[in-house]
Amino acid sequence: MIARTVWRRISSGVMTGIVALLSFTAVLALVLILADLIAKGASSIDWAFFTKSPVPAGETGGGVANAIVGTGIIVGLAALIGLPIGIGAGLYLAEYGAGRLGFMVRFIADVMNGTPSIVIGIFAWTWMVKPVGRFSALAGSAALAILMIPMIARTTEEMVRLVPHSLREAALALGYPRWRTSLRVVARTALGGIVTGCLVGVARIAGETAPLLFTALGNLNFSTAVTHPMQTLSLQIYVYATGPFEEWHRLAWAAALVLMGLVLVLSMLARWVTRQRYGRVR
Amino acid sequence: MAASANVRLRLETVQLTALFNRNAAVREISILFPAHTVTAIIGPSGCGKSTFLRCLNRMHELSEGGWVTGKVLLDEVDIYASDVNPIQLRRRIGMVFQRPTPFPTMSIYDNVAAGLRVNGRRPRGEMDESVERALRQAALWDEVKDRLQASALDLSGGQQQRLCIARAIAPQPEILLLDEPTASLDPAGTQRIEELCHQLKRLYTIVIVTHNLQQAARVSDYTAFFYMGRLIEVGRTNDLFTKPRVEQTEQYITGRFG
Numbered sequence: 178m179i180a181r182t183v184w185r186r187i188s189s190g191v192m193t194g195i196v197a198l199l200s201f202t203a204v205l206a207l208v209l210i211l212a213d214l215i216a217k218g219a220s221s222i223d224w225a226f227f228t229k230s231p232v233p234a235g236e237t238g239g240g241v242a243n244a245i246v247g248t249g250i251i252v253g254l255a256a257l258i259g260l261p262i263g264i265g266a267g268l269y270l271a272e273y274g275a276g277r278l279g280f281m282v283r284f285i286a287d288v289m290n291g292t293p294s295i296v297i298g299i300f301a302w303t304w305m306v307k308p309v310g311r312f313s314a315l316a317g318s319a320a321l322a323i324l325m326i327p328m329i330a331r332t333t334e335e336m337v338r339l340v341p342h343s344l345r346e347a348a349l350a351l352g353y354p355r356w357r358t359s360l361r362v363v364a365r366t367a368l369g370g371i372v373t374g375c376l377v378g379v380a381r382i383a384g385e386t387a388p389l390l391f392t393a394l395g396n397l398n399f400s401t402a403v404t405h406p407m408q409t410l411s412l413q414i415y416v417y418a419t420g421p422f423e424e425w426h427r428l429a430w431a432a433a434l435v436l437m438g439l440v441l442v443l444s445m446l447a448r449w450v451t452r453q454r455y456g457r458v459r
Numbered sequence: 460m461a462a463s464a465n466v467r468l469r470l471e472t473v474q475l476t477a478l479f480n481r482n483a484a485v486r487e488i489s490i491l492f493p494a495h496t497v498t499a500i501i502g503p504s505g506c507g508k509s510t511f512l513r514c515l516n517r518m519h520e521l522s523e524g525g526w527v528t529g530k531v532l533l534d535e536v537d538i539y540a541s542d543v544n545p546i547q548l549r550r551r552i553g554m555v556f557q558r559p560t561p562f563p564t565m566s567i568y569d570n571v572a573a574g575l576r577v578n579g580r581r582p583r584g585e586m587d588e589s590v591e592r593a594l595r596q597a598a599l600w601d602e603v604k605d606r607l608q609a610s611a612l613d614l615s616g617g618q619q620q621r622l623c624i625a626r627a628i629a630p631q632p633e634i635l636l637l638d639e640p641t642a643s644l645d646p647a648g649t650q651r652i653e654e655l656c657h658q659l660k661r662l663y664t665i666v667i668v669t670h671n672l673q674q675a676a677r678v679s680d681y682t683a684f685f686y687m688g689r690l691i692e693v694g695r696t697n698d699l700f701t702k703p704r705v706e707q708t709e710q711y712i713t714g715r716f717g
Binding site: 353 | 516518521546547548549550553554556558560562563564573574577578623626627630
């Protein structure tokens, strides 16, 4: 009897220890990356880093203002295109997607979710860069939008499906038309989850590099013209980190830190929105 | 003759059969629900009483594979006629479900106003009046009048159910359908809902599904006993419980099956 209890306690302790160790390892990667970024990048971050454009190679100083603004424009445009389409598709899948078309849309979304982002970049290049004969921020945004649509659609669908069927029936019994039930009651109830999904999706594409390599291309000068090449933080890191100059490496680390911070803020915002929404439901 | 003139006919089913794909859940039911009465539908689980109730406001057809044959006459008009818009129809027939279903994103006020807003915009003052009247009728006004903008989820289960009743009666429907409205409530909450039934029948014609025989005896004027999808017996509640005409009814109300 006693031996059994002791044995149970020991095995419980050992298993708890293993699980704790594994989760610690998972977190360790993030901590190490962050620590490394801060150690190598933080010292290069100053006011000029955010406000100045790059200086010619070999000179010291300058910043990545062009890349920060470029990231904002390209990711913002991508969100503007991708979010409405993704949310709409997700609503359709959850509310009306029981049939054959729904099955097909869901299947295609899943395949697209698994498609390497560089393939989507090639696709955008074929259709938006090659015919025009010029790299453009717009093509980059389109590539990122295509990347995020299936993600947003699937998370929206999941969130809408979580809304209890009884709420739907209550609205219909009140004489709500079906579209109004979907929007006013079901989508509104799922809104917290949908917003979280959108923020996570935006965070995800904000760090993408591959689809931008032959669409937005990158630009060492400050540019806000969406029909021309534009710099983003991820492209800047790519160019600077692989470049020959010590000064570039320094800036690459700092840019990586800023990008990481941006993604972290978006993720934390997503967390916060979720808590706001579900914290109130007891 | 004088009596029948008083009791104006409101709702009647004629040979109503409700099906899921090819399986009939409710068969050939003909009942009359006189105006301003409470009719209780009793019967063991799975006897089709909820399905029958959902046919009365055309909710059954929204279920997977749900369809009906026969007629449901509301003021002598068949609600299943091709020119009847089911969405408009549901605004004339309020429904309350087993579990409270307040809209979680809306305030108490907005929950009650939800059924009014769907009928088109109306002036603020008129809306306030309608919401207050509905909450008073549902005996909830005194408890919530100081926090109308609070989340509907802040209310207790019993209050939430009365909120759902207020939401259902705010558009002033003609019929009120209650589908086991006290199934998830404690005795105090149950008692309040039952008292409400007595008061609300002055304004509405009420059909209540319940598996609680005492409740049926307490709240209803007429009782219908369903078994295996068929209407076994219907009559004045007093008669049905004291001298049932059919043996199955007697067995059920004396607790020998179901």
